[in-house]
Amino acid sequence: MATDQLSIVFGALADPTRRAILARLADGPATVNELAEPFAVTLPAISKHLKVLERAGLISRGREKQWRPCRLEAEPLREANEWTNRYRQFWESSFDKLDAHLRTILKGSEQ
Amino acid sequence: MATDQLSIVFGALADPTRRAILARLADGPATVNELAEPFAVTLPAISKHLKVLERAGLISRGREKQWRPCRLEAEPLREANEWTNRYRQFWESSFDKLDAHLRTILKGSEQ
DNA sequence: CGGTTAATTAGCTAGTCGGTAAACTACCAC
DNA sequence: GTGGTAGTTTACCGACTAGCTAATTAACCG
Numbered sequence: 516m517a518t519d520q521l522s523i524v525f526g527a528l529a530d531p532t533r534r535a536i537l538a539r540l541a542d543g544p545a546t547v548n549e550l551a552e553p554f555a556v557t558l559p560a561i562s563k564h565l566k567v568l569e570r571a572g573l574i575s576r577g578r579e580k581q582w583r584p585c586r587l588e589a590e591p592l593r594e595a596n597e598w599t600n601r602y603r604q605f606w607e608s609s610f611d612k613l614d615a616h617l618r619t620i621l622k623g624s625e626q
Numbered sequence: 627m628a629t630d631q632l633s634i635v636f637g638a639l640a641d642p643t644r645r646a647i648l649a650r651l652a653d654g655p656a657t658v659n660e661l662a663e664p665f666a667v668t669l670p671a672i673s674k675h676l677k678v679l680e681r682a683g684l685i686s687r688g689r690e691k692q693w694r695p696c697r698l699e700a701e702p703l704r705e706a707n708e709w710t711n712r713y714r715q716f717w718e719s720s721f722d723k724l725d726a727h728l729r730t731i732l733k734g735s736e737q
Numbered sequence: 738c739g740g741t742t743a744a745t746t747a748g749c750t751a752g753t754c755g756g757t758a759a760a761c762t763a764c765c766a767c
Numbered sequence: 768g769t770g771g772t773a774g775t776t777t778a779c780c781g782a783c784t785a786g787c788t789a790a791t792t793a794a795c796c797g
Contacts, residue, residue, distance in 0.1 A: 516753075516784085517642050526640035529633045530755085534709075541713065547774060560756055562775060567754095581764040581773050589716030596710035598645075602652065603707070605700030627754080627783075641785090658744060671786060673745060678784095692743050692794040 520572075521598060524591040527571035532556070533564050537573060540587040547583060631683075632709060635702040638682035643667070644675050648684060651698035658694060 516526045527533055536550050551561040565585060568574045572591045577584050627637045638644055647661050662672040676696060679685045683702045688695050 516640055519642055521645070522640045522642055525636050528709075529627055529637035529640055531628050531630055531633055532755095534632070537713070541716065548772090556755085557757065558774070559758085559776080563755070566775095583774065587713075587716055589713045592710045592713045593717040596707060596714070598639075599703045599707035599710065602648070602698075602700050602703045605652065605698055606704035659742090667785090668787065669744070670746080670788085674785075677745095694744065 520591070521594060524571045524573065524595050527567050527573055528595065530564070530567075532561075533568055536561075536564060536568065536585075537587060540574065540585060544577075544584045544586040547585070550585060631702070632705060635682045635684065635706050638678050638684055639706065641675070641678075643672075644679055647672075647675060647679065647696075648698060651685065651696060655688075655695045655697040658696070661696060 516522055532554055535553070539545060539550060539553075547558065547561060547565065550565070551558055554561065565574065565576070569576065572588055574585045575588050577586070627633060643665055646664070650656060650661060650664075658669065658672060658676065661676070662669050665672065676685065676687070679696075680687060683699055685696045686699050688697070
């Protein structure tokens with residue numbers, strides 16, 4: 516994958532397990548085992564996912580006794596959100612809607 | 627990569643060349659050669675990128691004489707935007723801002 | 738028809754991704 | 768110390784990705 520920050524963030528989001536982990540962390544910090552519990556994969560696999568999320572800046576990790584709690588860091592999500600937002604006009608005023616509008620106008624002129 | 631639609635969309639966005647192609651298409655449809663022109667990669671590489679974008683539903687392609695014009699399809703961007711939007715509260719009311727607020731309150735009580 | 742332009746497909750290399758099992762580190766409790 | 772719990776690292780595997788060159792398809796022009 517590319518090494519620029521936005522590519523790393525989008526790359527991290529391109530996996531349902533990692534998105535589910537972020538969703539879980541929206542309810543508050545959690546340990547690795549708590550995060551792993553809902554998934555049918557081994558702990559090392561989760562550990563890898565967490566490393567990907569950390570590299571993207573989407574989570575941060577503390578140290579508390581033998582636990583390494585993870586917490587959500589949303590700033591990269593803001594940047595991803597802003598990038599997609601630049602295309603808002605294209606899904607709000609789609610060609611389909613333009614077509615429908617033109618048809619309405621034409622139909623009106625026939626009456 | 628995972629095969630669910632949102633993962634495919636995020637995966638397609640996880641590349642600066644593909645994001646640049648989408649940015650170019652925001653100015654209107656373009657042929658493959660027009661899209662390839664700004665980049666220091668070969669035409670087959672661009673062709674692959676377009677296939678990735680097409681699989682994600684981010685572009686559609688027509689046939690006009692010997693050209694295969696591409697156009698932007700923004701609906702998947704709306705879905706990506708909505709997914710990130712669910713975390714808006716986390717970047718708008720960050721712990722940093724909460725910290726700053728608490729410090730302001732404490733400082734005020736000292737006076 | 739032959740020649741040119743547009744674009745894709747095929748085949749290759751190198752690197753990354755998601756997963757595993759097994760070994761290892763770090764901490765706690767007895 | 769021993770043992771148990773939490774988590775990471777290493778080594779490996781199969782599948783996929785991104786790039787290239789070379790060959791191929793498709794459509795136009797003369």
